[in-house]
Amino acid sequence: MKKVQLRLGSNSYDIDIGPGILKQSGRQLKESGFADRLVIITNPIVNNLYGDTIGRSLAAEGFTVTTLTIPDGEEQKSLEAAGRLYHELAECYAERTTPILALGGGVIGDLAGFVAATYLRGVPLIQVPTTLLAQVDSSIGGKVALDHDRLKNKIGAFYQPRLVISDIDTIKTLGDKQFTDGLAEVIKYGVIQDEGFFTYLENNLDRIKLLDTETLEEVVFRSAEIKAGVVEKDEKDLGLRAILNFGHTVGHAIESVSDFKVSHGEAVAIGMLAAARISRRMSILTQNELSRLEGLIKRAGLPTGLPDPGIEKLVSAMKQDKKVLKGKLRFVLPESLGKVFITDEVNLSLVEQALIG
Numbered sequence: 403m404k405k406v407q408l409r410l411g412s413n414s415y416d417i418d419i420g421p422g423i424l425k426q427s428g429r430q431l432k433e434s435g436f437a438d439r440l441v442i443i444t445n446p447i448v449n450n451l452y453g454d455t456i457g458r459s460l461a462a463e464g465f466t467v468t469t470l471t472i473p474d475g476e477e478q479k480s481l482e483a484a485g486r487l488y489h490e491l492a493e494c495y496a497e498r499t500t501p502i503l504a505l506g507g508g509v510i511g512d513l514a515g516f517v518a519a520t521y522l523r524g525v526p527l528i529q530v531p532t533t534l535l536a537q538v539d540s541s542i543g544g545k546v547a548l549d550h551d552r553l554k555n556k557i558g559a560f561y562q563p564r565l566v567i568s569d570i571d572t573i574k575t576l577g578d579k580q581f582t583d584g585l586a587e588v589i590k591y592g593v594i595q596d597e598g599f600f601t602y603l604e605n606n607l608d609r610i611k612l613l614d615t616e617t618l619e620e621v622v623f624r625s626a627e628i629k630a631g632v633v634e635k636d637e638k639d640l641g642l643r644a645i646l647n648f649g650h651t652v653g654h655a656i657e658s659v660s661d662f663k664v665s666h667g668e669a670v671a672i673g674m675l676a677a678a679r680i681s682r683r684m685s686i687l688t689q690n691e692l693s694r695l696e697g698l699i700k701r702a703g704l705p706t707g708l709p710d711p712g713i714e715k716l717v718s719a720m721k722q723d724k725k726v727l728k729g730k731l732r733f734v735l736p737e738s739l740g741k742v743f744i745t746d747e748v749n750l751s752l753v754e755q756a757l758i759g
């Protein structure tokens with residue numbers, strides 16, 4: 403098992419990463435000072451796959467467990483779903499000290515995290531992420547949120563978990579598309595911070611796609627380490643944390659213009675390449691680096707561009723965006739593979755050209 407320590411003073415916590423560690427989650431929680439009662443929030447899919455394993459491990463350490471399930475899907479990141487959970491928590495007499503354990507992907511993590519942050523002004527939160535995206539991204543850093551009025555993550559809080567348990571084996575039951583989507587964020591970490599990791603991904607992509615345990619463990623570990631390092635320096639997203647948005651300026655626009663038919667990972671992949679092409683046109687990124695990024699994204703099974711009608715729609719939506727000041731946009735651009743910078747000076751016309759290729 404590998405461990406990443408996220409240091410945030412009294413809000414510090416460990417991220418445990420390894421194969422099969424769900425089976426030891428009871429002992430791990432006991433060692434972290436938890437005892438007696440615990441509420442698991444999950445969905446039926448994840449509960450069927452992993453509910454028994456975690457339940458047995460907790461029972462063996464003497465925990466009394468209540469499991470609350472919510473339906474699957476992004477729509478559950480809502481005030482209504484949170485309201486139902488508050489009601490059920492009250493029904494089972496959950497107290498200030500009763501921890502909530504979020505078992506699932508980013509949707510469960512964000513919703514259960516929001517509920518943990520607000521129920522009785524905050525109860526302890528344990529993240530047990532079961533998707534690649536949740537293990538490398540959403541379970542780390544304390545952002546919890548609900549969607550509101552069709553706007554994503556509109557209501558939320560910064561609320562750090564007490565512990566993150568990432569069992570690598572859970573990734574193996576993901577659908578191909580879910581897995582590939584998570585790879586976009588993994589590639590992002592290489593570009594923003596660690597050329598060595600980027601090269602590691604290039605050299606090991608075949609093993610990653612074959613779901614080789616040791617390689618996946620390394621991928622999740624290094625991604626978690628990079629994200630934790632950024633969060634430690636900027637917990638409340640006032641500066642450096644913006645670099646985690648690399649590929650997301652264009653990515654978010656693509657997701658919304660496509661009515662979310664283009665998935666998050668696909669949109670981020672196209673967004674990362676658009677940012678890299680902008681940097682290339684500004685003579686910052688070299689052609690070789692741009693080609694390496696394009697090659698890795700392709701090999702990962704992610705898209706490298708949009709069909710033509712998509713680009714027209716996207717550019718006209720970006721023109722209407724109030725955040726586009728005098729035709730200029732804020733972007734995180736790669737300076738090289740392993741280093742990014744933030745600029746407010748990207749012309750919309752440059753974005754348009756970069757999207758075309």
Ligand SMILES: NC(=O)c1ccc[n+]([C@@H]2O[C@H](COP(=O)([O-])OP(=O)(O)OC[C@H]3O[C@@H](n4cnc5c(N)ncnc54)[C@H](O)[C@@H]3O)[C@@H](O)[C@H]2O)c1
Nearest residue numbers: 447474507508509510532533535536539540545572575576
């Ligand atoms: N808080 C943050 O910092 C942060 C960061 C990035 C994304 N997010 C949020 O994360 C969410 C997306 O997360 P996601 O991609 O994990 O999606 P998700 O939670 O919807 O999970 C995807 C699908 O996989 C299923 N699933 C989960 N684990 C599984 C497993 N081990 N085997 C088989 N199926 C499994 C889920 O039931 C679901 O159907 C979005 O709401 C996004 O806003 C939050």
Ligand SMILES: [Zn+2]
Nearest residue numbers: 587650666670
């Ligand atoms: Zn993302």
